Amino acid sequence: MTASTLRLIPPVKRRVPVPPYPQSAVSDMEKESAFVRPVDPPPRSQVPSLPCQTPCQASSLVVIYLPNLNLTSSADNNCTFQRDIDPDQRSCVVPEGQPIRVQCSAVSNPEIANITWTSPAGLTNGQGGNGQLVIPSADRHAHNTQFICTATTGNSPPDSRLPLTNSTFLRVYVAYPSSVKALELNNVATNLTVNESDVTPVNLTCRSDGRPTPRTQLVRKHDGTVLKTVTGGSYTDVDDDTVVDHVISPARCEDTGTYMCVSDNQLGPEERLALSLFVNCKCC
Structure with missing residues (x-):
């Protein structure tokens, strides 16, 4: 075959068959788009259950997290929280001779097992998980210091990362x-x-x-x-x-x-x- 006998044949346009539509259809474009419109999934009750081909085992995801601590003032507490004294930690001011009663609470997973108050001066309070710092009469020499609330979780279920511990600080200023x-x-x-x-x-x-x-x-x-x-x-x-x-x-x-x-x-x-x-x- 020589070059003079060659003929270019245009490609044949094949049309995907479209099922019949009601007379209300307004255009071929709408028919084409309707043909590829996604279909809603069948109701859950109609989905067949497929048995495991290998032995099935139930599993669960357990999320553990550090104690999230919060300090609140009890009704008879005279130590007033003030944020403008030290922006880096919670602070409260109490007149000398007045009581201090601050509640330390925490949430975590696993649950909290114990909450303890300590201070650099060696003062301890709130043992046994009740989380309450109680000082009947504030003294400028003994209580004008920083107190530390420490929360500790339990260690169940057994996990090498448990127990978890976290602390927050309260700076007490005794006014006189x-x-x-x-x-x-x-x-x-x-x-x-x-x-x-x-x-x-x-x-x-x-x-x-x-x-x-x-x-x-x-x-x-x-x-x-x-x-x-x-x-x-x-x-x-x-x-x-x-x-x-x-x-x-x-x-x-x-x-x-x-x-x-x-x-x-x-x-x-x-x-x-x-x-x-x-x-x-x-x-x-």
């Missing part, structure tokens, strides 16, 4: 009124006399205590002049006194007078302590 601990002139807690001619500096030092930390001021009494102020309001600075220092240099004749340390944190009356400074005037 402010007080002036010391007022010193040149490191001596008594009245002081100096000579103007000696060109002597006088160091005034005031120390106060309280939780929250008090606003503490050094004040010249006869005219009410505030020489220096340290703003308080902190619960977290629990280890140090509030210290206010002021230097009169040099001490002059007109600096003679009474000087006060004033402390206040709104939990009691304002506290004051005063000392007198005498400056012998220089002769003309």
Whole structure:
């Protein structure tokens, strides 16, 4: 066969047979799409049951997870939860002498077997799974610390990962009124006399205590002049006194007078302590 005798024959278009449709059908396109429309599965009752070809064994999936702990305040608890003190842990503030009663609860799988409260100071509470921290009277020296609630699961069913343990922390701050601990002139807690001619500096030092930390001021009494102020309001600075220092240099004749340390944190009356400074005037 030569090239002149070759003929290109177009491909034959084969049409998939479409079953007859009612006269309401509007187009061949709809008929074509209807032909491939998925069919709803048969009712479950019509699905035959097929027997196992090999021995069948029942199995179940058991999910285990760590205890999820939650702290709540009991009705007679005077330790108020506050989130703005320390964002990294739960904190509560209790007035000194008032009770603390906080409930620690947890959910887990397996079920909780025991919940225990401990503290770095060695205090323990809540043994036996009841999860309640009970302190009848809060004390600034004993209870101004962190408490740890630890929940432990059971170990059934037997599993090498059990028991599971998780902990949460509660920082307790014991609040108490402010007080002036010391007022010193040149490191001596008594009245002081100096000579103007000696060109002597006088160091005034005031120390106060309280939780929250008090606003503490050094004040010249006869005219009410505030020489220096340290703003308080902190619960977290629990280890140090509030210290206010002021230097009169040099001490002059007109600096003679009474000087006060004033402390206040709104939990009691304002506290004051005063000392007198005498400056012998220089002769003309």
